[in-house]
Amino acid sequence: MFDFILKGIFRDRSRFLFPIIIISAGVSLMVFFLSFMDGYIESMIRQNARFETGHVKIVTKAYNELISQKPYDLGFLDNQEELDVWKTEYPQFDWAERITFGAILDKADSLGNSLSQGQVMGFALDLIGGDLEIRNLRLKETMAKGRLPLAPGEILLSDRTFEAMQLQLGDSLMLLGSTADGSMAFAQVVIIGTVVFGYEALDRGGIIMDLEDARSFLDMPGGSAEVLGFLRSDSYNDKEIKKLTTAFNDKYSTEDEYSPLMLSLSDQNGLGYILWITDFTFLMMSLVFILILGIVLWNSGLMSGIRRYGEFGIRLAIGEEKKHIYRSLILESLCIGTIGSLIGLLLGFIFSYPLSIWGLDMSQYGKTSTMVFENVIRTKLSIGIFITSFIPGICASLLGTALAGTAIYKRQTSQLFKELEQ
Amino acid sequence: MEDKLVVISKMSKAFPTGEGDFLALKNINLSFAKGEFSGIVGPSGSGKTTMLNIIGSLDSQTEGEVKVMGYEIKELSSKQAADLRSRHLGFIFQTYNLLPVYTVYENVEFPLLLLSMSKEERHKAVMQALEWLGLTDKIKSRPAQLSGGQCQRVAIARAMVKQPGLVLADEPTANLDTENSLHILDMMKKLNQELGTSFIFSTHDQKVIDYLRRVIRLVDGEVVSDDTKAR
Ligand SMILES: Nc1ncnc2c1ncn2[C@@H]1O[C@H](COP(=O)(O)OP(=O)(O)O)[C@@H](O)[C@H]1O
Ligand SMILES: [Mg+2]
Numbered sequence: 001m002f003d004f005i006l007k008g009i010f011r012d013r014s015r016f017l018f019p020i021i022i023i024s025a026g027v028s029l030m031v032f033f034l035s036f037m038d039g040y041i042e043s044m045i046r047q048n049a050r051f052e053t054g055h056v057k058i059v060t061k062a063y064n065e066l067i068s069q070k071p072y073d074l075g076f077l078d079n080q081e082e083l084d085v086w087k088t089e090y091p092q093f094d095w096a097e098r099i100t101f102g103a104i105l106d107k108a109d110s111l112g113n114s115l116s117q118g119q120v121m122g123f124a125l126d127l128i129g130g131d132l133e134i135r136n137l138r139l140k141e142t143m144a145k146g147r148l149p150l151a152p153g154e155i156l157l158s159d160r161t162f163e164a165m166q167l168q169l170g171d172s173l174m175l176l177g178s179t180a181d182g183s184m185a186f187a188q189v190v191i192i193g194t195v196v197f198g199y200e201a202l203d204r205g206g207i208i209m210d211l212e213d214a215r216s217f218l219d220m221p222g223g224s225a226e227v228l229g230f231l232r233s234d235s236y237n238d239k240e241i242k243k244l245t246t247a248f249n250d251k252y253s254t255e256d257e258y259s260p261l262m263l264s265l266s267d268q269n270g271l272g273y274i275l276w277i278t279d280f281t282f283l284m285m286s287l288v289f290i291l292i293l294g295i296v297l298w299n300s301g302l303m304s305g306i307r308r309y310g311e312f313g314i315r316l317a318i319g320e321e322k323k324h325i326y327r328s329l330i331l332e333s334l335c336i337g338t339i340g341s342l343i344g345l346l347l348g349f350i351f352s353y354p355l356s357i358w359g360l361d362m363s364q365y366g367k368t369s370t371m372v373f374e375n376v377i378r379t380k381l382s383i384g385i386f387i388t389s390f391i392p393g394i395c396a397s398l399l400g401t402a403l404a405g406t407a408i409y410k411r412q413t414s415q416l417f418k419e420l421e422q
Numbered sequence: 423m424e425d426k427l428v429v430i431s432k433m434s435k436a437f438p439t440g441e442g443d444f445l446a447l448k449n450i451n452l453s454f455a456k457g458e459f460s461g462i463v464g465p466s467g468s469g470k471t472t473m474l475n476i477i478g479s480l481d482s483q484t485e486g487e488v489k490v491m492g493y494e495i496k497e498l499s500s501k502q503a504a505d506l507r508s509r510h511l512g513f514i515f516q517t518y519n520l521l522p523v524y525t526v527y528e529n530v531e532f533p534l535l536l537l538s539m540s541k542e543e544r545h546k547a548v549m550q551a552l553e554w555l556g557l558t559d560k561i562k563s564r565p566a567q568l569s570g571g572q573c574q575r576v577a578i579a580r581a582m583v584k585q586p587g588l589v590l591a592d593e594p595t596a597n598l599d600t601e602n603s604l605h606i607l608d609m610m611k612k613l614n615q616e617l618g619t620s621f622i623f624s625t626h627d628q629k630v631i632d633y634l635r636r637v638i639r640l641v642d643g644e645v646v647s648d649d650t651k652a653r
Binding site: 001004007008011012310311313314315316317318319320321322323324 | 478480500501504505506507508509511513515519521522523524528532533535536580
């Protein structure tokens with residue numbers, strides 16, 4: 001019977017052409033859309049990770065209590081030995097230490113009288129040891145004037161503050177703050193470049209300083225506030241990371257409030273919620289997709305069903321039950337749905353693949369470079385996306401036929417049969 | 423009673439319409455024996471198709487009894503009715519109603535797919551039926567490539583392939599010219615004689631009437647005469 005049904009479908013173009021076109025169009029759009037969204041979400045995760053959260057972050061328990069205030073005085077004192085242990089234990093990460101602090105930048109004349117002052121937010125990271133953090137903060141892309149710090153004492157300043165304080169590149173300024181244990185801190189710094197962060201809090205007065213400079217300024221030798229871990233593979237899987245952080249915390253976290261605590265990306269900045277919302281949106285989209293396509297196919301199924309009443313009539317006369325005919329229609333739609341969805345996957349792949357390689361450069365559309373946002377959005381193709389598109393394609397086909405097919409039941413057998421006489 | 427294929431007593435059929443019920447068949451009392459070659463004859467609208475549909479378990483009567491091969495039509499579940507049709511009844515229609523996407527062979531094979539038969543058994547039965555109707559050279563043709571007479575022969579082959587006890591033929595010659603009509607009537611008569619298959623026609627075609635051994639005249643849903651020709 002099955003090969004009879006298959007033959008029936010493929011010898012009658014009107015039976016398969018429209019549904020297959022609709023399903024494959026829908027599925028390919030779905031692939032494209034989902035891969036675009038996934039790419040966007042992943043870019044967002046990456047942005048957050050680079051700029052703020054890492055894929056994981058290790059802080060002291062005390063620091064974590066007040067983490068939004070960035071209390072560097074509750075950070076790690078010299079923890080280089082522990083860090084070396086973690087580095088060998090978790091080779092899948094690149095590690096970077098950071099300190100965020102508040103300070104005052106003071107421009108004085110030759111006599112030491114203050115000419116202008118600005119409140120600044122210091123962002124201390126490893127600028128000289130390698131380019132990981134330079135890439136993380138997109139410093140090359142967001143530099144406005146000057147160059148990157150190469151020597152101790154050289155800092156970058158927000159371009160806006162730089163203009164407001166009427167500074168010159170190479171100006172030497174005094175940085176005033178407080179050390180980790182609360183005494184007065186001061187350091188001489190040279191403005192070597194400016195940055196447009198693209199992030200209001202930092203454009204209002206951010207400075208970027210090498211980690212070693214900050215350690216000596218804040219008197220925390222070998223210490224840091226946050227230790228960020230960046231996955232080398234760049235594919236963040238929340239479940240796996242959660243397992244990893246739990247294991248880490250079980251092992252290293254103690255009653256001591258200065259013991260380390262590992263946070264996952266989704267533990268921070270409400271990102272867990274965003275990840276959840278994304279999954280939810282995907283699910284909703286699949287359902288809406290099934291519904292819309294199902295309705296379209298329902299209609300087309302009704303149309304082709306009317307054309308086939310004669311066939312149904314004769315099959316009833318030959319001795320099929322309505323149920324049996326209905327099931328054979330469902331089977332037909334399963335075949336059509338499968339083929340349409342496969343074609344859709346292929347088309348979707350063809351549309352999305354180039355964008356996953358070359359991406360869409362948003363800076364062409366007037367978006368300026370910022371530290372947080374990436375300019376190029378890429379689609380991200382994955383097995384998950386193929387499945388999330390394939391299954392709705394089949395479901396829509398089944399739904400459409402299941403609805404259209406009920407027309408058989410609505411007619412009396414002898415009436416269905418009457419169509420024969422016309 | 424054993425040789426009675428169909429027994430109809432005090433049967434009537436009403437169709438609900440806008441202004442109350444319409445009585446399409448009124449108080450019918452008829453029976454058909456095995457091996458009959460009989461016809462229900464009457465003008466258009468007299469109730470011939472309605473009668474065949476009820477005998478064929480595609481519809482059911484409003485009142486009275488209709489027994490086909492011992493089964494009371496009204497009491498059959500849809501599965502039982504489908505079973506009765508697939509095992510014991512063959513249908514032939516005015517329009518040939520072949521499935522256009524299938525070949526002649528496949529059209530004739532179709533009824534056998536509902537019965538549990540092996541491919542070999544099916545092949546044998548299909549070839550046999552096509553031979554009876556002189557269609558062996560058209561096996562691979564599609565209905566659209568055939569003439570009206572050929573199509574109707576395929577439809578007869580499809581009705582005969584499972585060798586049913588009873589074939590119901592609703593105006594089978596209405597769309598055929600004289601030559602083709604006589605040809606298929608000859609064939610059906612032959613099958614009736616050789617296989618003992620019973621035929622009930624509905625018709626108002628004189629050519630068919632001439633072939634019938636028994637003529638039941640129907641006017642406005644009522645049987646007005648029932649004549650069996652002497653052999
Ligand atoms: N489903 C139906 N609903 C209402 N009236 C019907 C229905 N089927 C048949 N009729 C009526 O019953 C009468 C007999 O129809 P039918 O059996 O098709 O006649 P015939 O086959 O002799 O031309 C006609 O008047 C027809 O209009
Ligand atoms: Mg009729």
